[in-house]
Amino acid sequence: MCCHECGVKLEFKKSEYLHREFGLGNVVLKNIDVAGCKCGETVQLPFPGTGMYLAIVHELGTKPASLDLDEFTFIRKALVSFAEESSEFAEHIGFGFQDLIKFNDFGKIDTSSPETIRESVKEYLNTADDALINAEAMKEINRCIAVKLGMRDAAELLRFRGPVMSEFDFKIRELSTRAVESIAAKKYASSSAFKSGVQIIYIEMPAR
Numbered sequence: 001m002c003c004h005e006c007g008v009k010l011e012f013k014k015s016e017y018l019h020r021e022f023g024l025g026n027v028v029l030k031n032i033d034v035a036g037c038k039c040g041e042t043v044q045l046p047f048p049g050t051g052m053y054l055a056i057v058h059e060l061g062t063k064p065a066s067l068d069l070d071e072f073t074f075i076r077k078a079l080v081s082f083a084e085e086s087s088e089f090a091e092h093i094g095f096g097f098q099d100l101i102k103f104n105d106f107g108k109i110d111t112s113s114p115e116t117i118r119e120s121v122k123e124y125l126n127t128a129d130d131a132l133i134n135a136e137a138m139k140e141i142n143r144c145i146a147v148k149l150g151m152r153d154a155a156e157l158l159r160f161r162g163p164v165m166s167e168f169d170f171k172i173r174e175l176s177t178r179a180v181e182s183i184a185a186k187k188y189a190s191s192s193a194f195k196s197g198v199q200i201i202y203i204e205m206p207a208r
């Protein structure tokens with residue numbers, strides 16, 4: 001592989017890489033292929049699958065200090081994808097129409113309630129647009145998470161800008177623990193180091 005900028009042939013070495021792409025400033029990927037040239041670093045990032053999300057969520061749960069807003073937001077988004085993936089976790093948060101997000105071809109959907117969505121799916125199964133149903137499922141998952149956290153609705157959760165009060169901190173960690181326990185995907189090996197109270201999360205890339 002050559003650098004896109006200068007064309008020099010890149011030599012990859014297993015290294016550590018501070019991965020900022022999740023919106024967190026403290027996630028270090030270990031054993032990842034990194035090459036350097038005058039243009040900077042080129043990193044061969046893996047697709048951040050469920051195993052990586054589980055590892056980060058798990059490590060954030062070990063932080064003794066309260067979560068900050070970025071961490072809270074990261075976990076919230078991860079929980080949404082966990083609920084899409086695991087019917088067990090979906091059920092735990094009270095998301096009752098998880099099967100809807102698995103279909104690809106829907107018709108006109110009446111989104112006024114889970115019941116009408118269900119009816120619409122039956123009626124229009126062959127002609128529709130699954131983006132709508134996915135958006136609807138996502139909205140409902142966020143509502144379920146909001147309720148679990150003691151908030152009124154999804155809008156309150158999505159508007160939330162902190163601070164993360166101990167009540168929310170406690171409840172979202174509970175959901176995290178539950179997700180890590182109930183999701184079948186293999187969690188990446190992970191660890192944390194605390195330097196003057198600041199957490200650094202290490203995620204070990206599985207050998208290919």
Ligand SMILES: [Zn+2]
Nearest residue numbers: 003006037039
């Ligand atoms: Zn270059």
